[in-house]
Amino acid sequence: MIVIGFQWPVEHDHATVVILDGKLVFAAEEERFTRHKHSEGEPPLNSLKEAFKFLKKQGIKPKDVDAYAVNWDPSLFSVKDRRFRAYLGSVIGMFSYGALDFEEGLTSYALDLVKGDYMKLAEQLIRKAIIDIGEEVPSEIKIYPVRHHLAHAASAYYFSGFNSATVLTIDGAGEYESTVIWKVKDGNFEPILSMYASYASLGFLYEKLMQGIRLGRLEGPGKGMGLAPYGKPSRYYDKLKEFVKINPDGDEPYTIYSNGKVVKSKDLIKILSVYYDIAEKVIRTKVLNWNPRGELNEDAVNIAWAVQKITEEAVLATAKWAKSHTGEDRVALAGGVALNAKANMELYYSRIFNEVFIFPAVNDAGGPIGAAAYVYEHVLGGKMVHGRLKNVYLGPEYDDEVIKKVVQDSKFRAEYVGDDVNAIADIVAKGGIVTWYQGRAELGPRALGNRSIVADPTRKEYWRLVNDIKGREWWRPLAPSLLDEDKEVYFKDPTSHEFMILMFRYKDEEVCKRVPVTCHVDMTARPQTVTRDQNRTWYDLIKAFKDLKGEGLIMNTSFNLAGEPLVETPQDALRSFAVKGFDAMYMQGWIIYKR
DSSP: OEEEEEOOSSOSSOEEEEEETTEEEEEEETHHHHOOGGGTTOOSHHHHHHHHHHHHHTTOOGGGOOEEEESOOGGGSOTTTHHHHHHHHHHHHHHHTTOOOGGGOHHHHHHHHHHTOOHHHHHHHHHHHHHHTTOOOOSOOOEEEOOHHHHHHHHHHHTBOOSEEEEEEEOSOSSSEEEEEEEEETTEEEEEEEEEHHHHOHHHHHHHHHHHTTSOSSSHHHHHHHHGGGOOOOHHHHHHHTTEEEOTTSSSSEEEOBTTBOOOOOOHHHHHHHHHHHHHHHHSSSSOOOOTTSSOOHHHHHHHHHHHHHHHHHHHHHHHHHHHHHOOSEEEEESGGGGOHHHHHHHHHHTSSSEEEEOTTOSGGGHHHHHHHHIIIIISOOOOOOSBOOOOBOSOOOOHHHHHHHHHHTOSEEEEOTTOOHHHHHHHHTTOOEEEEOSSOBSSSSOOSSEEEEEOTTOTTHHHHHHHHHTOOTTOOOOEEEEGGGHHHHBSSOOOOSSSOSOEEBSOHHHHHHSGGGOOTTSEEOOEEEOTTTOHHHHHHHHHHHHHHSOSEEEEEESOOTTOOOOOSHHHHHHHHHHTTOOEEEETTEEEEOO
C-alpha cells in the first residue's frame, strides 16, 4: 500500500512524503525547490511532483497510490476567520501555480468554504502535479484530512520505536489547540489533555516576543534560542511571569493569561491578539530599537533569556504533568516548540522520563509524515513498520552522471576521489572552509552530513568567520558533528542523537577551549552523533579529521546562505559555493577547488 502525505491547506513549511508498505521512503520540503525559506503561501506542487517521480523510478504510477493524507482538518477551523483565511490562502497559492479549475464554478468553491471542505482544491493540486510530469490522472483520488496535533503525535510515535509512550505535541496552533498530551499504546492515540492556543501557545508567545526584538516571525524563535544565553534574569522575566503561570500539579500544567483572564477561543484573530498584547506589555514598545547584526543590546538579550526560560519551565511542567497522568516512562515530542533544542535538553537532563525521542522534523514539514502514517494504519488498515528512525536522507536522488556533468560544466578545477575523503579532511585541518554535498537531502531544518558546511572547530576566530560567510548574525551558535563513540569525550551524560534537535552540556571549560567554534557561551551545543552505518562518507571525514587534529568532532552548519533553505540540487550547491568565501567543495565523489 502507498500513502502520499502533504501539507494542506496552504500555510508554511510545506512538504510531501511517501509511505510505502509501512515505511517512510521519501520526504521533501517545498522550500528546497522554490528557494523561499518556509515556503509561505506556496502549495507543495514541486515536492508532490518529486514524490511521483520517485515512485515512477520504481515502476509505481499515480493510479497505484491508495490514498492521500493532509495534516490539517479544516472543518475544525473557526468559521469566523480561520476557515476563510486558510481557504483564501490556498486559492491564491493555487492560482499563482496555475492549478485552479474555474470550470468547477465559483458557487462550488463558496460551498466548500462554508463546509470547511478543502479537499477539492487539494485534489486539483494532485491532478496538476500528475499532469505536469506527463502521467495519467486516476479516476479516483482519495484524500483524508488528519487533525493537526494528531498528525504531529503520529509522526513522533510511529518513528520513536516505542510501543507505548507519552506523546507531547506543542506548537503555535493547530486548528485551535496548541498543546496536547497523548497516551499512545499499540497505535491507539488517546488525548489526555487538550489546551487551546488562546491560553497555552508557547509557540505564539515566543514568536511575538521575537518579532518585538526584530528577529522575525518564523525564524525568530530559533534565533532567540541562540541569543538567550547572552542574557540574564531581569525585569522582563519578572514581567513575563505575570502572564504565564506554571503549575505542574494543577488541572493544567501552565496557563497564559490575557489581562488577568483565561481566554478560551478558537478565533485566530482573538488568539493572536493575546500574544501581541503580552509582547507589547513585556517589551514596553511594539518593536525594540536595535540592530541584530550590530552589538548586543541588553534589553534584547534579556527578553530572549526571559522567554526561553519560561518556555523551558512550561515544557518541564508539561512533562511532569504528563508523566503523572499517563504513567508512561518514555516520551516522544513533536510540534514547532520541540525545535527548541535547549528546552529539549532540560527535559532530557531532568530524567522525568527514562527515554526521550524528538522527531527530527517536528515543525509542520513533518506533519504530513504523521498524517500519512495515521491514514496508512487507521484508515487503510495497514501496519506501519515499527522502529526507531535512524536517518532522514529522504529527498530526491541525483545520480553520478548528473553530478559529473554539473561539475564539468562548472569550469572550476575538480578531481574525482570517490569515497576517499582524506584530501577534504586535510583541507579542513589546514583551515579551509568546505561545502559538502552528497546523496539525498536531509528532511528537517538541520544539516546532517549531506548538505553541510564544514570547518575546523579548534580555530576560535572561525565562529565569526563562518557566520559572516553565511550572512548570519555574528552571535549565533554553530553546531558540531562528532563520532558517536566519542560523545562522552565532549559532553555530560550524552546519548546517541542523530538529528541535531537536542542540546548537551560540554563536560567542562577545558573541553570547550579545545573546540571553541562549537561551544556556545553557556557551554552547550546542538550536536549530531554519527555512526558509519548511518552515513559512511560523513563518518569517514570526521574520522580522518580526528587522525589529523586529534578531535573526533567537526563544525557542521547547514549548506545555505542567509535567508535561503538548504541547497537541494547540484546546481543550487554549485551556485552557493561560487558566490561565497568557501575554499573547496566535496560533491558526491568530486573535489571542486575555488583556486
